Amino acid sequence: MEETTMTNTNRVELVFIPSPGMGHLVSAVEMAKLLVDRDQRLSITLLIMKAPFKTKANYSPAQSLSTAAASRIRFVDLPGDELESDAKFSPHTFLSGFISGQKTLVRDAVAQISSSPEAPRLAGFFIDMFCTSMIDVADEFRVPTYVFFTSGAAFLGLVFHLQTMRDDHNHDVTELKDSDADLLVPCFVKSVPTKVLPSVVLDKEGGSEMFHDLVRRIRETKGILINTFSELESHAIHSINTPPVYPVGPILNVAGDNDNESTSAAAILKWLDDQPPSSVVFLCFGSMGCFGVDQVNEIAHALERSGHRFLWSLRRPPPEGKLEFPGDYTNLEEVLPERFLERTAEIGRVIGWAPQAAVLAHRAVGGFVSHCGWNSTLESVWYGVPMAAWPQYAEQQLNAFLMVEELEMAVEIKMDYRNGFYSKSGVALRSEEIEKGIRRLMECGENGMRKKVEEMREKSRVAVREGGSSYLSIGRLIEDVMKIVEQ
Known part of the structure; x- marks a missing residue:
């Protein structure tokens, strides 16, 4: 894009307000970088809320900026106390x-x-999907609000549909809890089992109504940026009519954490260097992913019996009732089966924190057992690594359904498994079922799935290049923002 001579009259400021979660913050920073790189008139301020709970602080957003971006992106830390x-x-x-x-x-x-x-002219708020209350603040400053939706288009289409059922047809969605029914939802080609609906929309204790309130307010905005791309979710994107949607993804921090905890990351990558191509199954369940001892033992037995090489990111659950993120074990032998590490020393590694992007990019990794968080799902697509779906919480069960049933780009371990704030499965998934999923994952080349994933990998990269679908969508977004400014 041609550079524009800067004056106070054509410079504009956008305010980004991400939720206080690492996945939301990283995506917002990457989106901000894309926008300022595309148009010299734009400056962006990110307002960083202090997380009310302990987090693993290994990401410094300012350090991820290029020199050019740093001159037009700034970070303002809002005051706050940790609970x-x-x-x-x-x-x-x-x-x-x-x-x-x-x-x-x-x-x-x-x-x-x-x-x-x-100061440049304030042109709009770009808020996270959970920050819809900030629309009130934008209205006070008489500027439009856009939503940056950090999940996929299918999830957005689903919550719009459920909110319409609730408000226009007086259908209490929480009555679907524990139902075996399927729903016809416009954003999906196949009918959606109620067992994969997000727990929050089925919660009768207030979560469902809170979530519908968020969705109602999303409809008030000038547009929705979705972290997806047309080639991945074309049906879902075309099913959403209003507000305007801008597929801008995949938005990923492919460089990973700033420091990548270099010592442990180097050791992990060195071990992968010694493994044959596409031979390692990588198990990682996100920043909140963790299991109790019984489930850990079932996973261990499944891995050992499968015979496949493995890299397993195993996190320690926080103490019961504590508002903390999972941490790393100080002694893995206390939680793993007796002599497991000794017996699998030649084929596997059990680690704590994992440099996920770097691992997925490695030639040795042939499969990814994942919780199906949307960022992780996009990373698996970006690197062309097939997934085995084992969702935990939030919208992950729906993401698993999208990838396994709708797009046929993943295999299932347990699509309706729940292990999070809102509900827990309660019973450990048996090792036989986990082993079966791992074997299907590592043998998915036989049914053409690996080829399909590799083809989508290339489409994801074309989408963000000049002239690609997401590149053009970002261009339309900038044009629309500037039209409002010029009115």
């Missing part, structure tokens, strides 16, 4: 309540940003 780890809270409404409580801090920060005579 006590044993604080009482409702998982159903906690996040929305916390974010709503940040409105005064956001209002003050934006007022300060706009107060300087040299």
Whole structure:
């Protein structure tokens, strides 16, 4: 794009408000970088809420910026206190309540940003999908709001459909809990089993109504940026009519964490260097993914019996009732079957934290047992690594259905497994079922799935190149933002 001569009249400022979660923050930073790289008129301020719980702070967003981007992207840390780890809270409404409580801090920060005579003109708020209460603040500044939807188009289409069922047809969606029914949903070609609906929309204790409130407010915005691309979710994207949607993905931090915990990362990658191509199954369940001892033992037995090489990111659950992220075990032998590490020393590694992007990019990795978080799903597509779906919480069961049944780009371990804030499966998944899924995953080349994943890998990269579908979508977004500014 041609550079534009800068004056105070054609420079504009966008305010980004991500949720206080690592996946949401990283995606917002990467989106901001794309926008300022595409148009010299844009400057962006990211307002960073202080997470109310302990996090693994190995990501410094400012360090990920190029010199050129750093001159037009800045970060403002909002003040806040970390909650006590044993604080009482409702998982159903906690996040929305916390974010709503940040409105005064956001209002003050934006007022300060706009107060300087040299400041670019404020052109809009770009808010995370969970930050819809910030629409009120944008309205006070008389600027439009756009949503950055960090999940996929199929999930967006589903929640729009459920909210329409609730508001227009007086259908209580929570009545579908524990139902074996299937739903016809416009954003899916196949009918959707109610067992893969997100737990929050089935929650009668307040979570469902809170979520419908979020979705109603998303409909008020000027547009929705979705972290997906047309070639992956064409049917879902075309099913959404309003507000306008902009498929801008895949938005990924493919460089991984800034420091990548270099010592442990180097050791992991060195071990992978010594393995044959596409021979290793990688198990990783995201920043919140962890299992109890019984489930850990079942996974271990499955891996050992499968005979496949493996790299397993095993995290320690936080203490019961504590508001903390999982951590690493200090002694793996305490949680694994007796002599498991000794017996599998030649074919496997059990680790804590994993440099996921670097691992998926490695030629030795042939399969990914994943919780199906949307960022992880996009990474598996970007690197062309087939997945075995073992979702845990949030919308991951729906993502698993999309990849396994709708797109036929993953195999199933247990699509309706739940292990999160809202509900737990309660019973450990048996090793036989896990082993079966691992074998199907590593042998998926026989049914053409690996070829399909490799073809989508290339399409994902074409989408973000100049002239690609997501590249053009970002261009349309910038044009639409600037049209509003010029009115």
